[in-house]
Amino acid sequence: MFNNFNQLSVAAAALLFAIGGQNFAAGAETPEQTAAMLAQRASANSGAMEILNSLTTEIGPRLAGSDAEKNAAAWARQRFEKLGFDKVWVEKFPLAHGWVRGEENAEIISPSPQPLVVCALGSSVATPPGGIEAEVALFKTYDELLAMPTNSLTGKIAVVTQPMVRAQDGSGYSALNKIRTAGPGEAARRGAVAYLLRSLGTDSHRLPHTGATHYPEDAPPIPAAALSVPDAEQLDRLAALGRPVRVRLRLTPHDLGPVTSQNVIAELTGREIPDELVLLGAHLDSWDLGTGAIDDGAGVAIVMAAANMIRELPKRPRRTVRVVLFGSEECGLLGGKAYAEAHQTELSHYVVVAEPDFGQGPVYRFQTGVANPEEPSLKRIRAALAPLGVIPGDNNSGGESDVGPLAKLHVPTVTLELDGTDYFDFHHTPDDTFDKIKPERINQSTAAYVVFTYLAAELDGDYRKPVALRTK
Amino acid sequence: MFNNFNQLSVAAAALLFAIGGQNFAAGAETPEQTAAMLAQRASANSGAMEILNSLTTEIGPRLAGSDAEKNAAAWARQRFEKLGFDKVWVEKFPLAHGWVRGEENAEIISPSPQPLVVCALGSSVATPPGGIEAEVALFKTYDELLAMPTNSLTGKIAVVTQPMVRAQDGSGYSALNKIRTAGPGEAARRGAVAYLLRSLGTDSHRLPHTGATHYPEDAPPIPAAALSVPDAEQLDRLAALGRPVRVRLRLTPHDLGPVTSQNVIAELTGREIPDELVLLGAHLDSWDLGTGAIDDGAGVAIVMAAANMIRELPKRPRRTVRVVLFGSEECGLLGGKAYAEAHQTELSHYVVVAEPDFGQGPVYRFQTGVANPEEPSLKRIRAALAPLGVIPGDNNSGGESDVGPLAKLHVPTVTLELDGTDYFDFHHTPDDTFDKIKPERINQSTAAYVVFTYLAAELDGDYRKPVALRTK
Numbered sequence A, B: 001m002f003n004n005f006n007q008l009s010v011a012a013a014a015l016l017f018a019i020g021g022q023n024f025a026a027g028a029e030t031p032e033q034t035a036a037m038l039a040q041r042a043s044a045n046s047g048a049m050e051i052l053n054s055l056t057t058e059i060g061p062r063l064a065g066s067d068a069e070k071n072a073a074a075w076a077r078q079r080f081e082k083l084g085f086d087k088v089w090v091e092k093f094p095l096a097h098g099w100v101r102g103e104e105n106a107e108i109i110s111p112s113p114q115p116l117v118v119c120a121l122g123s124s125v126a127t128p129p130g131g132i133e134a135e136v137a138l139f140k141t142y143d144e145l146l147a148m149p150t151n152s153l154t155g156k157i158a159v160v161t162q163p164m165v166r167a168q169d170g171s172g173y174s175a176l177n178k179i180r181t182a183g184p185g186e187a188a189r190r191g192a193v194a195y196l197l198r199s200l201g202t203d204s205h206r207l208p209h210t211g212a213t214h215y216p217e218d219a220p221p222i223p224a225a226a227l228s229v230p231d232a233e234q235l236d237r238l239a240a241l242g243r244p245v246r247v248r249l250r251l252t253p254h255d256l257g258p259v260t261s262q263n264v265i266a267e268l269t270g271r272e273i274p275d276e277l278v279l280l281g282a283h284l285d286s287w288d289l290g291t292g293a294i295d296d297g298a299g300v301a302i303v304m305a306a307a308n309m310i311r312e313l314p315k316r317p318r319r320t321v322r323v324v325l326f327g328s329e330e331c332g333l334l335g336g337k338a339y340a341e342a343h344q345t346e347l348s349h350y351v352v353v354a355e356p357d358f359g360q361g362p363v364y365r366f367q368t369g370v371a372n373p374e375e376p377s378l379k380r381i382r383a384a385l386a387p388l389g390v391i392p393g394d395n396n397s398g399g400e401s402d403v404g405p406l407a408k409l410h411v412p413t414v415t416l417e418l419d420g421t422d423y424f425d426f427h428h429t430p431d432d433t434f435d436k437i438k439p440e441r442i443n444q445s446t447a448a449y450v451v452f453t454y455l456a457a458e459l460d461g462d463y464r465k466p467v468a469l470r471t472k
Helices: A002-026 A031-045 A048-059 A067-083 A142-146 A171-176 A183-189 A229-240 A293-311 A334-342 A344-349 A376-388 A401-408 A439-458 A466-470 B002-026 B031-045 B048-059 B067-083 B142-146 B171-176 B183-189 B229-240 B293-311 B334-342 B344-349 B376-388 B401-408 B439-458 B466-470
Strands: A087-100 A104-110 A114-116 A118-120 A132-139 A157-160 A194-198 A224-227 A246-251 A254-268 A273-283 A319-326 A350-354 A363-369 A413-418 B087-100 B104-110 B114-116 B118-120 B132-139 B157-160 B194-198 B224-227 B246-251 B254-268 B273-283 B319-326 B350-354 B363-369 B413-418
Touching: A031 A293, A031 A376, A031 A439, A048 A067, A048 A293, A048 A439, A048 B229, A067 A087, A067 A254, A067 A293, A067 A319, A087 A334, A104 A118, A104 A224, A114 A229, A132 A142, A132 A194, A132 A229, A142 A157, A142 A183, A157 A183, A157 A246, A183 A194, A194 A229, A194 A246, A224 A229, A229 B048, A254 A293, A254 A334, A273 A293, A273 A334, A273 A344, A273 A401, A273 A439, A293 A319, A293 A439, A319 A334, A319 A439, A334 A344, A334 A401, A344 A350, A350 A401, A350 A439, A363 A376, A363 A439, A376 A439, A401 A413, A413 A439, B031 B293, B031 B376, B031 B439, B048 B067, B048 B293, B048 B439, B067 B087, B067 B254, B067 B293, B067 B319, B087 B334, B104 B118, B104 B224, B114 B229, B132 B142, B132 B194, B132 B229, B142 B157, B142 B183, B157 B183, B157 B246, B183 B194, B194 B229, B194 B246, B224 B229, B254 B293, B254 B334, B273 B293, B273 B334, B273 B344, B273 B401, B273 B439, B293 B319, B293 B439, B319 B334, B319 B439, B334 B344, B334 B401, B344 B350, B350 B401, B350 B439, B363 B376, B363 B439, B376 B439, B401 B413, B413 B439
Parallel strands: A132 A157, A157 A194, A194 A224, A273 A319, A273 A350, A350 A413, B132 B157, B157 B194, B194 B224, B273 B319, B273 B350, B350 B413
Antiparallel strands: A087 A254, A104 A114, A104 A246, A118 A224, A132 A246, A254 A319, A363 A413, B087 B254, B104 B114, B104 B246, B118 B224, B132 B246, B254 B319, B363 B413
16 A cells, blocks of 8 residues: 555655746745645655654653653754744643553463563553452453443453454544443443453554543442453463463552643744634653654654744745644643633634644545535645545544544634554554654655645635634 | 465465375375375364464463473373374473573663663573663674773673564574674673663564573673664664763563473384384473464474374374474573483484474475485475475575484484564564464475475485484
8 A cells, every 4th residue: 555655656746846846936836836845845855754753762752741741842842942933832731640650460370370461551540569360251342341230240350352443544443442441440330350451453462552541430440451462362262261261460550649731832923814823733742651653753743844844935824823732632632621721712713723643644535624615725725635645535524632622612623634554553552663654654744734734824715613603 | 475375375285186185095195195185184274273372372481491381391292192192201301590581671861761672681690679770882783892892891781783684594683693692791791781782683563582692601691681673773863862871771580590391202103114213393492471482382383283194194104203392492402402412322213303493484495404415205305395385405404493403413404494584573572472373374384394204204215424324
């Protein structure tokens, strides 16, 4: 697939050069010609690789509320200031609970003693210091667990080993992520003393996938961890032999209590209508296991690089381009919620918001969530994206992660859909590192973002929904 | 590549059926027809998958000298006895040092605090309980380390980040494995307080590759560990920024002192010349991180399944087929050396010995290490292997791992060369697990082994070297 994409991309770059190159030099370019020139430059070298290398190498993992996340915010602020963005500021917000991973061990006690590779889910409580040893109740699907009556799992470690399907648009993940977010609560309601799930992932490595879980009010919080995919399959095979399987689980995470996090914001002030905003988001925090290269360092690099290419133009676009690098996404969209709360009075100013939070791409589809998807400037944006290999999508965009809270307030959104075919091979694992990023993929994504962002900020066109307009 | 192999294999099975199927029923088959029938059966279902599933699931990891290795030996003995092999026995031998992994942590202290994924090398000494913190001296190649003068690394942690080349025949590994086996000693001679190497592996996962190291007499033993490939690349990038890099390493392995290990031996007694031996070896022990599916569970499964298919024939071959499942290969070929020592008086009885210890295959080349590679029965064996996609090799076989000590005593060997293109993606990592095994690959390997073994035991042909004959 990416071979085809590469050929397409080379052809697109040549075409764009033919369209955009000459006239730009002559100084009489149309918005489409400027966009084509930006796409050509981004496809060759958008600057995203350098940004992502710096973030993942010099900061590394950046857990919500941690010192490393604060270092990442300082890194971002300094970058924006040094590049010469028109405004740069930081908005702090409180987190009720900072969470820190501890040690994590699991092992099969009987019938065949051997270690298991696990990681605690984000916000999991600890086991007693010596761990929890219990018989396993293994469910091949989550529905089988839900079908169990109250107290039927008393004293057991509940294990769900349902495999996840590989899907380009991430639907394999969204179909199952309640197994991680709600599973521990459902198991606890049935009396389980701990909870394990097969990692929500499409790889077959001994690397578990972490991620947030949420304890309900009506059940005790029980320790919750993810097994690597091969370890879940090993439990499936052992359970199939018919003898009881006993497992010991030991987790030592702890709650830091209240901490602070922050959103970093930078703007290119519009030259004609500065109070109309085109907002690009991404999140600076990452899980602690990897260095957050695909989640969401790639998004940070794409939006920083795209905005910076617009900054380098001889003149600012007509509308303001705002970049928001959110904090504390992974523990529950806390940066996105804090931003939407703090910026309630300016909701009518958002022409459109967009966020890449699904890896390095390429972008393969342009989805909108606007009042009128046939609005003329949107047609021009679709036409400008087509040479990059981006097809039109539907009008059901709800905004990726951090801009979701704005979308819920009826702010118009678009989603430049990233190809997530291999995203869940690395997502939330120690393997989410810089070596997984391919220049041709992240440069194409940045090209699509710069084309969309420039045209949305330069062209006429009102995408706002009636409800959003009413809040004006 | 494996697609081509699959097509070939289907074609071969059809051809073999045409050659072997009918006459076998008539009871007048030639040795080639019997071999073709065995190849056809093995290609369809050799039984190797079931054996390997059982070993890796029910026993799991089986470190040299451990209880798990003893459980694996009991498992193998029971299997051979239950199948009805003519003789089954166990030969114990002492290990001067049992070694057990402990905790292992590493982290960058400055300039960018972040964790590193490492594993102790086999037989590494421990760090002090609080770990060792020191500045890193990073070498992009091993030769750069060797070029350093005595005491030039005093107080430093020496790090070698030389990458390994992917090669079908394993030459990428053999060219570099001194970095692991001899590197700690070379670093200690120059004053280093600890040693890290980029894992000898061809993957890009956060899974380090362990393996044995050997401390020389003339230098202090220093703690030695492997970095995962992405972690080594992270250190390369940080070092390139030009600021000193400080790392903390903590390892808590320990030496158990003297323990015992064992070789498990099973025979099919030859019907005409029982004191002439065709020996198949493989090793039962594995490293502790994975479940030893490719190293060397696959070899165990291939030789057990191949020998068992010969056992199922209406009559035994003319010569004796002996299977030896060696113990304690990973810590220095101790089972192979103990066997060669204990069987010195029967060296002249070995017609030929062979061992698969390079993963699941397929077998792609037939290499000999015999007095006369043009001996007529060897030509017949090569012809019988050709339909499986096995090409002729040279006469430089030195015997794979455990049978190496016999080869050094001039016993004739062959190597059915296994395709190791992806072997070092998994070798000595937590990822060496059953899910990596593909039935079509291990069945082809077993088919090649059963064809070779049956014909070597049935046909006339003396492969022995003049030197081996003299020890008669």
